Amino acid sequence: MFFLTMIIRNAFRHKMRTILTIVGVAIAVLAFGLLRTLVGLWYLGVESSSATRLVTRNSISLVFTLPISYKDRISRVRGIEAVSWGNWFGGVYIDPKNFFPNFAVEPKSYLELYPEFVLSPDQKAAFLLDRKGAVAGRKLAAKYGWKVGDQITLKGTIFPGQWDFILRSIYRGAQKSTDETQFFFHWDYLNETLKKTVPRRADQVGYYMIGVSRPDQAAEVAVSVDRLFRNSLAETLTETEKAFQLGFVSMTEAIMIAIKIVSYVVIVIIMAVAANTMAMTARERLGEYATMKTLGFGARHIAVLVFGESVIISAVGGGMGVLLTFPAAHWIKTALSQYFPIFSVSASTVCLEMLAALIVGVVAALFPTWRGATIGIADGLRRIG
Amino acid sequence: MESITVKPPIVQIRNLSKSYRRGSQDIPVLMDINFDIGEGDFIALMGPSGSGKSTLLNLLAGIDKADSGQIMIGGVDITSLSETELAGWRSANIGFIFQFYNLIPVLTAFENVELPLLLTRLSRKERREHVETALRLVNLADRMDHYPSQLSGGQQQRVAIARAIITDPVILVADEPTGDLDKVSAIEILNFIDRLNHEFGKTVIMVTHDPRAAEKARLIRHLDKGVLSSG
Ligand SMILES: Nc1ncnc2c1ncn2[C@@H]1O[C@H](COP(=O)(O)OP(=O)(O)OP(=O)(O)O)[C@@H](O)[C@H]1O
Numbered sequence: 001m002f003f004l005t006m007i008i009r010n011a012f013r014h015k016m017r018t019i020l021t022i023v024g025v026a027i028a029v030l031a032f033g034l035l036r037t038l039v040g041l042w043y044l045g046v047e048s049s050s051a052t053r054l055v056t057r058n059s060i061s062l063v064f065t066l067p068i069s070y071k072d073r074i075s076r077v078r079g080i081e082a083v084s085w086g087n088w089f090g091g092v093y094i095d096p097k098n099f100f101p102n103f104a105v106e107p108k109s110y111l112e113l114y115p116e117f118v119l120s121p122d123q124k125a126a127f128l129l130d131r132k133g134a135v136a137g138r139k140l141a142a143k144y145g146w147k148v149g150d151q152i153t154l155k156g157t158i159f160p161g162q163w164d165f166i167l168r169s170i171y172r173g174a175q176k177s178t179d180e181t182q183f184f185f186h187w188d189y190l191n192e193t194l195k196k197t198v199p200r201r202a203d204q205v206g207y208y209m210i211g212v213s214r215p216d217q218a219a220e221v222a223v224s225v226d227r228l229f230r231n232s233l234a235e236t237l238t239e240t241e242k243a244f245q246l247g248f249v250s251m252t253e254a255i256m257i258a259i260k261i262v263s264y265v266v267i268v269i270i271m272a273v274a275a276n277t278m279a280m281t282a283r284e285r286l287g288e289y290a291t292m293k294t295l296g297f298g299a300r301h302i303a304v305l306v307f308g309e310s311v312i313i314s315a316v317g318g319g320m321g322v323l324l325t326f327p328a329a330h331w332i333k334t335a336l337s338q339y340f341p342i343f344s345v346s347a348s349t350v351c352l353e354m355l356a357a358l359i360v361g362v363v364a365a366l367f368p369t370w371r372g373a374t375i376g377i378a379d380g381l382r383r384i385g
Numbered sequence: 386m387e388s389i390t391v392k393p394p395i396v397q398i399r400n401l402s403k404s405y406r407r408g409s410q411d412i413p414v415l416m417d418i419n420f421d422i423g424e425g426d427f428i429a430l431m432g433p434s435g436s437g438k439s440t441l442l443n444l445l446a447g448i449d450k451a452d453s454g455q456i457m458i459g460g461v462d463i464t465s466l467s468e469t470e471l472a473g474w475r476s477a478n479i480g481f482i483f484q485f486y487n488l489i490p491v492l493t494a495f496e497n498v499e500l501p502l503l504l505t506r507l508s509r510k511e512r513r514e515h516v517e518t519a520l521r522l523v524n525l526a527d528r529m530d531h532y533p534s535q536l537s538g539g540q541q542q543r544v545a546i547a548r549a550i551i552t553d554p555v556i557l558v559a560d561e562p563t564g565d566l567d568k569v570s571a572i573e574i575l576n577f578i579d580r581l582n583h584e585f586g587k588t589v590i591m592v593t594h595d596p597r598a599a600e601k602a603r604l605i606r607h608l609d610k611g612v613l614s615s616g
């Protein structure tokens with residue numbers, strides 16, 4: 001009790017210095033938490049992709065297409081339950097900065113293959129019937145204030161022109177991790193328009209989506225599909241959806257790794273700052289430590305004082321950082337919803353944040369403790385006066 | 386045969402030497418010191434600056450290590466004690482008074498005096514009683530909750546005196562206890578130390594430059610260039 005009082009009074013001897021350290025730790029922990037959340041969500045997105053879905057694309061690159069005629073041959077491969085296909089449309093809504101993913105898909109098979117997009121039965125029927133119909137995720141629709149029945153015009157980037165759609169349905173995600181910012185419409189609408197405007201680009205598919213009955217069949221099915229088209233004009237590459245997503249964003253993964261590293265660097269920096277502050281503090285108090293040792297106190301007591309002060313300061317900073325993480329995450333979710341449809345802080349991130357703060361406190365106390373514990377009494381006393 | 390009835394001295398220093406290394410050079414500070422102090426004595430150690438007074442005081446108070454020689458205090462050779470044993474021995478046997486009071490700034494007068502008692506088995510209540518008695522003895526009962534920064538130099542030194550006697554040690558060591566005080570406060574402090582010697586029988590070893598302070602002592606020893614002389 002006596003020591004706790006002493007530790008707390010010591011911590012607030014230099015109010016400004018302590019407050020700045022606390023704020024520094026809080027900001028570092030906050031940055032650490034947000035960066036970890038970002039990385040975690042990215043991997044969650046990859047992980048939530050299905051293991052029973054395969055994606056077949058042109059083996060050369062994603063920008064090359066496959067003929068629509070492959071559809072029938074693919075669906076005859078053993079183990080395949082469903083085949084759908086689509087094109088990345090890359091349309092822009094009013095302004096290029098309004099980014100959201102939009103695709104042309106074969107609607108019926110697509111919705112069967114992606115049960116996590118939940119449509120109400122009557123809206124689904126209306127969508128399937130309307131060749132110019134489109135579906136948007138709940139978050140996306142909320143963002144632009146779209147209602148079912150609205151006409152939505154996208155400006156094509158890959159497929160030039162103004163494309164008009166009627167919003168027939170708004171889907172919601174079956175799970176919390178389901179992306180609710182997607183937009184998709186009838187592949188036939190795209191294809192038939194192309195037949196009239198740019199015939200050589202018609203009847204081309206960006207990728208096939210394949211459903212297999214069991215995950216363990218995926219590898220075998222992938223090999224069978226690719227074997228079908230070996231030595232043909234457009235060879236295929238079939239991967240699990242997960243691998244496809246990872247490949248699609250392999251550049252992003254490098255960025256994620258960089259972000260991960262930065263999140264640790266932030267902690268290391270604040271560790272150095274806190275250690276320097278504690279060393280400065282302990283240097284000023286060497287005389288006091290020597291006095292206490294004169295009175296019979298030992299290295300153990302000095303260690304309690306230094307560690308206690310350091311850990312309390314970083315725990316307060318860490319606690320503040322954790323508390324700030326939630327409003328900050330909420331703000332990111334609201335302000336940047338097109339990039340981060342979900343941005344929720346996990347319990348493990350909070351634990352990591354507190355752990356990081358604790359490590360900062362302990363590491364910062366190491367050198368000053370050693371100094372205070374080992375200094376000779378006579379040497380320490382000479383520093384007074 | 387001389388007086389066999391005399392009690393053995395409480396402090397016996399034999400062939401004590403200490404030098405400091407500065408670079409590759411050995412600088413001798415104390416050279417072959419031999420010196421006894423009787424129980425209840427009041428000794429003033431005088432000498433020019435740098436003569437080794439503080440060093441000698443630190444050695445016999447067990448806060449510094451000698452190079453060679455023996456320091457017997459109350460029958461214990463403290464040069465043979467380990468660091469931890471020495472810490473325990475100090476807290477039980479020595480009271481310290483410093484030139485700059487060495488109070489802990491974040492602790493009140495009361496808490497500063499209580500500090501040495503935290504190493505004992507005394508209960509909170511017993512500690513409180515002891516501390517109040519000690520502070521009353523130095524006329525600071527009304528300043529118990531003041532922090533050192535709220536006290537004058539003389540008052541701070543009185544708190545330090547209360548802290549020095551709180552564990553009831555046999556020996557008080559004081560290194561220039563009046564060195565940082567005005568004349569009036571200095572006299573006051575010297576009177577307290579004198580009282581502790583007279584009334585409470587404490588053995589006092591005091592380093593001082595101040596002839597007025599030395600007058601209070603029963604015995605004056607001079608240290609010059611590491612060599613001790615009497616008178
Ligand atoms: N840690 C040390 N390292 C090197 N030299 C030291 C050390 N401590 C003391 N000395 C030297 O030992 C000598 C004696 O020092 P000491 O402090 O005992 O002198 P003093 O008699 O108390 O002087 P003053 O009256 O100024 O307090 C001095 O020359 C001092 O420079």
Ligand SMILES: [Mg+2]
Pocket residue numbers: 438439440560
């Ligand atoms: Mg000195």
